[in-house]
Structures are given as C-alpha cells and as structure tokens.
Amino acid sequence: MITIARLTIGEAARRRILWVLVALAVLAVALTGWGIDRLVSLARTSGTAELTIQLGVSQILIFIAFQFSFVLAMTAAFLGAPAIANDIESGIALALLARPIRRSSYLLGRWLGLAVVLVAYGAGSALLAILVVSRVSGYTPPSIVGPLAYLATEGLVVLSLSLLLSTRLPPIGAGAISVVIYGLSWAAGAIERVGIAITARNPDVNLEIVGQVGRAILPTDGLWRGVIYGLEPGVVVAAAAGNPLAEANPFFATAPPTLGFLVWTGVWMILVMTLAAISLRRREL
Amino acid sequence: MITEPGLVIDVADLRKRYGRVQALSGLTMTVRAGEIFGFLGPNGAGKTTAVKLLLGLSRRTGGQGTVLGRPIGDREARRRIGYLPELFRFQPWLRAREVLDLHADLIGMPRSGRKPAFDAVLELVGLAERGGTAVGGFSKGMQQRLGIGVALVGDPALVILDEPTSALDPIGRMDVRGILRSARDRGAAVLLNSHLLTEVEQVCDRLAIVDRGVVIAEGSLGDVLGARETRIRVEGLEPPGAARLARFGTPRFDGRDLFIRDLPEAQVPEVVAELVGMGVRVHEVASGRESLEARFLELVRGHRGDTAA
Numbered sequence: 001m002i003t004i005a006r007l008t009i010g011e012a013a014r015r016r017i018l019w020v021l022v023a024l025a026v027l028a029v030a031l032t033g034w035g036i037d038r039l040v041s042l043a044r045t046s047g048t049a050e051l052t053i054q055l056g057v058s059q060i061l062i063f064i065a066f067q068f069s070f071v072l073a074m075t076a077a078f079l080g081a082p083a084i085a086n087d088i089e090s091g092i093a094l095a096l097l098a099r100p101i102r103r104s105s106y107l108l109g110r111w112l113g114l115a116v117v118l119v120a121y122g123a124g125s126a127l128l129a130i131l132v133v134s135r136v137s138g139y140t141p142p143s144i145v146g147p148l149a150y151l152a153t154e155g156l157v158v159l160s161l162s163l164l165l166s167t168r169l170p171p172i173g174a175g176a177i178s179v180v181i182y183g184l185s186w187a188a189g190a191i192e193r194v195g196i197a198i199t200a201r202n203p204d205v206n207l208e209i210v211g212q213v214g215r216a217i218l219p220t221d222g223l224w225r226g227v228i229y230g231l232e233p234g235v236v237v238a239a240a241a242g243n244p245l246a247e248a249n250p251f252f253a254t255a256p257p258t259l260g261f262l263v264w265t266g267v268w269m270i271l272v273m274t275l276a277a278i279s280l281r282r283r284e285l
Numbered sequence: 286m287i288t289e290p291g292l293v294i295d296v297a298d299l300r301k302r303y304g305r306v307q308a309l310s311g312l313t314m315t316v317r318a319g320e321i322f323g324f325l326g327p328n329g330a331g332k333t334t335a336v337k338l339l340l341g342l343s344r345r346t347g348g349q350g351t352v353l354g355r356p357i358g359d360r361e362a363r364r365r366i367g368y369l370p371e372l373f374r375f376q377p378w379l380r381a382r383e384v385l386d387l388h389a390d391l392i393g394m395p396r397s398g399r400k401p402a403f404d405a406v407l408e409l410v411g412l413a414e415r416g417g418t419a420v421g422g423f424s425k426g427m428q429q430r431l432g433i434g435v436a437l438v439g440d441p442a443l444v445i446l447d448e449p450t451s452a453l454d455p456i457g458r459m460d461v462r463g464i465l466r467s468a469r470d471r472g473a474a475v476l477l478n479s480h481l482l483t484e485v486e487q488v489c490d491r492l493a494i495v496d497r498g499v500v501i502a503e504g505s506l507g508d509v510l511g512a513r514e515t516r517i518r519v520e521g522l523e524p525p526g527a528a529r530l531a532r533f534g535t536p537r538f539d540g541r542d543l544f545i546r547d548l549p550e551a552q553v554p555e556v557v558a559e560l561v562g563m564g565v566r567v568h569e570v571a572s573g574r575e576s577l578e579a580r581f582l583e584l585v586r587g588h589r590g591d592t593a594a
Contacts, residue, residue: 003390007376014378091373095435098340098368099391100360284303285342 001105001112004096008113012079018117021075025125032064033132040137054233057139062231062251064129065147069154069224072122073182076155079118080162081175083110084280089170094285104277107163111273114159119152126151143230146256150226153265157220158182160269164276167283181218188214189221190250197248219265222257229253291317293443293474294339296350296357301334301343301498308334310498311348316491318442321465321475323489325482327585331498332478333371336447339476340368353442364392367436371447371478374428377421381412381431384420385438394439402438409464410434411457425452433464444468447478462488486577494584501588510580515553517543518569519560526563530556548572 012018036057043053084107087093097103126148134140141147158178165174188210195207215222228251229237240246240254247254257265294316301309309331316322326332337343341358355362375384385403394402407413410430415423420431429452436444446465450458458481465475465488479485485492486506493503502509515534518541527538533556534548548556550572557567 003387007387011376011378091370092376094342094370095368095373095375095388095432096391098342098363098366098370099388100364100393101391102360284344285337 001109004101004106004109005113005116008083008110009116012114012117018121022121022125025071025121026128029125029129029132032129033136036060036133037136051235053137054139055236057133057137058141058231058233058236059251061130061133061139061141062228064133065126065151065227065231066224066251068122068126068129069151069220069227072118072151072155073158073220074179075121076114076118076158077162077175077178077182079114080159081166081169081173081178082171083114083163084166085169085171085174088283088285097285103280107167107277107280108273111160111163114163115156118155118159122155123148123152139233141231142234146230147227150223150230150257154220154223154227157218157223157265157269160272160276161218164272164279167276167279182220185214185218185221186224188217189224193248193250197245200245200248215261216264219261219268222261223265225253226257229256292351293318294322294350294352294476296339296348296352298348299335299338299345299350299357300347301331301338302346308498309338312495312498312500314493314500314503316443316474316476318474319469319472320490321469321477321488323485323492324476324478324495325480325485325492325581326495327480330495332480332495333447334498335495336368336445336476336478339445340366365439365442367438367441367444369429369432369436369446369449371451373432375420375431375435378419380417380419381407381423381434382416384431384435388435388438392439406434406437409437409467411460426454426457429453430457430460433461437464437468440471441473443474443476445476445478448480449477450479450481450484458484482577482581494581496585496588499588501584506577510577513548513573514544514546515548515556515570515572517545517556517560517567517571519543520566520568522560522563522565526560526565529563530559533559 039060040053040057043056084093087096093106097106127144130141130144130147161181162174162178165177168174169177192208192211192214195210199206199208211221232252236252237254240252246252292315294314296315297313299309299312300307312331312335324332324335334343338345339352339357340363341360345357350357352359353362353365376387379387382403385406386399389399389403403416404413407416410433412427412430412434415427420428423431429449433446433449436446444465450461453461462484465477468475469490477485477489489506491503491505492509493500494509495501522538522543524538527536527543530536530543530545533552534545537544537546543560545556553570553572557570560567
C-alpha cells in the first residue's frame with residue numbers, strides 16, 4: 001500500500017497539471033491580496049468603520065473559499081477518476097496486480113497518495129490565502145485549522161467517490177458524475193436554506209429533509225458549512241443567534257457541523273472505499 | 286488437489302465463461318520446473334484467458350489446479366512469478382530503472398543487491414544504456430524488452446510471457462530466445478504464450494496447442510509433430526497415381542509435392558522407381574518431420590471439423 005501511495009505521489013509530482021494548479025492558486029491568492037488591499041485602503045480613507053471593513057473582508061474571504069472549494073472538488077474528481085480506470089485501460093494494472101499485492105491495498109495506496117497530494121494542495125493554498133488576507137486587511141478568522149480541515153475533508157469525500165466510480169467507469173464518466181453529485185449536494189443544501197426561510201414564516205412547510213438527505217448522500221455541503229462557520233467573525237455569529245432567518249443565508253452558518261455529522265462523514269468514506277474495494281476485487285482484468 | 290513434485294503448473298479442467306462466451310472450456314495441462322513450455326493457439330483460442338486465470342487476474346468459473354504448489358491465484362505464489370502481459374504499459378513518467386525498482390518493492394526484494402541485479406537484467410534485455418530514460422519515450426520494442434526485464438526481476442521460479450516478441454525485430458526475437466533458455470537453465474519454468482510457430486518450434490521443450498479453449502495436442506515437439514514425413518517434388522503425377530503409393534505409407538498430394546507419412550527411409554528408392562515407372566518426373570526428395578505449421582493447421586482444422594460435426 002505504501003509503495004503504491006509513494007508511486008502515486010511521485011506520479012502527481014511529475015505531471016505538469018498539478019504544478020499548473022499550484023501556480024494558478026498562487027496567482028489567484030496574489031490577485032486577491034492585491035484587490036483586498038486596494039479595497040481596504042479605499043474604505044479606510046473614506047472613513048468606513050473598522051468593524052464594517054472586517055465584516056466585508058470576512059464575506060469576501062467566505063466567497064473566495066466557496067470558489068476554491070469548488071476548484072478543490074473538481075481537482076479531487078479529476079485526480080481520482082482516472083486513477084484506477086486509466087491503470088486498467090492501459091494495462092498498467094495487469095503488470096501491478098500480477099504481483100503479490102491485494103487489490104484493496106492497491107486501491108488504498110492510490111487513495112492515500114492522492115489524499116496527500118490533495119490535502120497538501122488544498123490546505124496549502126487555503127492557508128496561503130488566509131495569511132495573505134490577514135496581512136493586507138488585518139482580518140484573521142477566529143479559526144484557521146477548522147476551515148482548512150473541513151475544506152480538505154470535502155476534497156477527500158469527492159476523491160473517495162471518484163475512486164469508487166473509477167473502478168468501473170472510464171475516467172471522463174467517473175469525473176463528470178462525481179462533479180454532478182457534488183453539485184447536487186450543494187444544491188440540496190441551498191434548497192434547505194430556502195426551506196428554512198419559508199418555514200420561518202409558515203411552520204407547516206419543511207424542506208429541511210432535502211438538505212439532510214443531500215448531506216447523507218454526499219457530506220460535502222455539511223463540511224462547507226463548517227468552512228463558513230470558521231471563517232466568520234464571532235460577533236456576527238453572536239448577533240445572529242436566535243434569528244431563524246440567519247440560517248437561510250447560503251453563505252452563513254450559525255453552528256459548526258455536529259459531531260454526529262462528522263462521524264457520519266468518516267463512516268461514509270469507509271463505506272465508499274469498502275464498496276470500491278469490493279467493486280475492484282470483482283472486476284475482471 | 287495433490288501436485289507431484291517438480292510440477293510448477295498443474296491445472297485440470299480449468300474453465301472460464303464471460304457472460305455467454307465460453308473463453309476456456311476444460312484446460313488441463315502441466316508445466317515442470319526447468320522447461321520452456323509453449324502455449325500455442327490461434328487468436329482467441331483462450332491463451333491469454335488461461336494466463337490471467339493462473340495469475341488470479343481473472344476468476345475461474347470451473348476447474349482446479351495449483352501454481353508453484355499453491356492454489357490458483359494465490360497471492361504468495363505470485364511473489365515467485367514474473368509476468369509479461371500481452372497488452373500492457375508501464376507508468377510513462379517512470380525511468381526504466383524505477384520500473385524495476387517498483388516491481389522489486391512489490392515482491393519484497395531486499396534493497397541490497399538491487400543495483401547489480403538490475404544492471405544484469407537491463408544488460409540481458411539490451412537496455413543497459415537506457416536505465417535512466419523515461420519509459421514514455423520508449424519505442425514499442427523497447428517497452429517489450431523492459432517488460433521482459435521486469436518479468437525476470439527477482440529470479441522468479443515461473444516466468445509467464447504472453448506474446449513477448451510481438452513488437453520485436455528478428456534480432457530482438459533471437460535475443461528473447463537466449464533469455465528464455467538462460468531462465469530455463471537456472472531452473473525456472475517458462476510458459477511462453479505465442480502464435481509464432483517458429484518461435485515455439487525453436488525454443489520450447491514441450492508445447493500444448495489450444496483451440497477454442499481446449500488443449501488439442503500436448504507433449505514434446507516430437508510427440509506433437511508425430512510421424513516423419515517424406516516430401517517428393519514431382520511433375521506429371523495424377524491423384525490416382527498418388528493413391529497407388531499407399532502400400533509404402535500414407536500419401537498426400539497437393540498438386541506439386543507428394544508427402545508420404547511413415548515411409549521407412551530404406552524404401553525411398555523403391556518409391557522413386559515406382560513414380561518413374563508411372564512416367565512421373567522426380568525433382569527432389571526430402572525426408573523429415575512435418576513442419577509445426579503444417580501440423581498446427583492440420584490439428585486446428587481437424588478440431589474445428591470435429592466441433593462443427
């Protein structure tokens with residue numbers, strides 16, 4: 001398993017695409033830093049209250065995180081989708097799996113290697129963005145480790161799903177389906193937000209079930225709420241307490257993900273990887 | 286199933302069905318240590334399927350057997366098997382030496398001693414100068430040479446090569462024959478899957494001819510080729526005339542050459558005299574075995590005739 005993980009990391013490091021992504025992330029962070037710097041200095045010269053500036057920056061940061069979580073999900077899908085399918089299609093798997101290695105070890109090795117790459121890329125880029133924003137604007141989110149961990153876990157969830165699909169589908173199919181499921185899960189979360197707004201006025205209508213089902217099928221949206229929660233200033237969370245409409249904002253979270261949800265996320269990944277191992281074991285090469 | 290000592294592959298009635306297609310129907314064969322065993326058959330005969338079953342890459346739907354004394358597909362047995370797949374690729378971004386290193390890792394080969402072992406393997410397959418080159422830049426022939434090298438990493442007790450020379454030029458093919466012989470000489474069993482008859486004829490100690498998933502002939506080259514046959518190049522012979530030679534052996538006439546199977550060498554002059562007496566002109570007489578190609582075609586056609594009937 002470790003051999004395969006090392007091989008996978010080596011593969012990613014030698015492929016140009018990952019370095020292009022890293023370069024793009026650095027460039028995006030640099031541009032964001034420059035933009036926020038301009039915005040903050042303009043606001044300060046015009047005499048805007050510091051609290052308002054901090055709130056504005058936190059909202060921009062959340063919006064950037066939203067964009068980046070999508071990029072990370074896409075990266076995870078397109079790292080995972082070809083990982084098994086390409087090896088099988090090209091005959092690489094024939095040479096590898098004729099060796100005394102369990103198919104499940106090969107699969108876990110692939111997962112582990114890609115997970116290391118993904119977490120390094122995702123958490124690294126996000127940390128850089130938070131540090132740059134903090135430096136130019138003075139706004140540091142109340143939690144840094146939390147949002148990074150949730151963001152990285154989102155990537156791992158999509159990675160696991162795409163690896164499962166990769167044991168049976170061609171790379172493009174596995175990648176596309178992973179992204180679509182990810183999108184649907186986010187949409188289910190958004191519908192739930194709308195539902196909360198409706199329920200606040202009319203308690204008979206309850207759309208929360210949509211979000212709950214969405215999160216159960218793919219836990220990415222719940223994790224995304226965790227990212228938001230960690231990035232918002234504590235004062236906003238305190239101000240929103242008790243207001244049912246606050247939860248309706250898709251870019252706002254009143255609470256971090258529950259322990260139950262986090263346990264489910266772990267169980268979900270184990271289930272998906274177990275299914276992937278069964279699927280690969282039964283596959284004829 | 287109890288396997289007698291020295292048998293590296295011992296399978297009985299091995300079957301594989303893909304949906305409605307019966308790819309292998311009752312394969313029975315044995316391969317011993319220290320021999321090169323040719324597995325010969327037309328395209329689609331089930332050769333590659335058989336190899337995949339032996340390695341556990343594909344699951345059998347029937348039959349049983351052992352490889353290196355362990356049940357088919359056993360993981361530990363695979364530690365001592367080197368395999369060159371028919372259609373394969375190595376990670377294009379790895380260098381040749383790194384490919385060898387990866388496979389050495391997978392079989393748990395100790396780190397010490399790898400360098401000289403890899404040098405020897407690369408030398409053997411003619412890639413001594415290319416150890417540091419990325420595999421992505423290799424020609425098909427070089428990939429195949431490296432594939433053979435990978436199959437030899439760790440001195441396996443069983444080397445399975447599936448069409449190892451399909452991308453090689455005549456020099457490469459000759460090199461491969463030398464490599465196979467040296468593997469045999471150190472005591473390994475070699476299973477050579479091929480549809481190249483001359484290759485099998487030149488290098489194999491024993492062979493099996495397989496068609497439509499069953500072995501239709503098995504044994505040493507001599508056993509499979511069977512009787513000796515005498516070929517006489519003639520002019521002016523009519524088929525009824527050829528039939529009159531039946532008392533000497535089993536005649537067969539293709540319009541140009543007359544073949545007589547089981548003709549004792551001492552009777553050759555009498556046959557020639559008989560032909561001359563019939564007014565036939567005799568140009569050439571050659572005594573020897575039937576070629577493997579002729580025997581192969583005869584066996585496969587015969588088998589297909591039987592199955593059709």
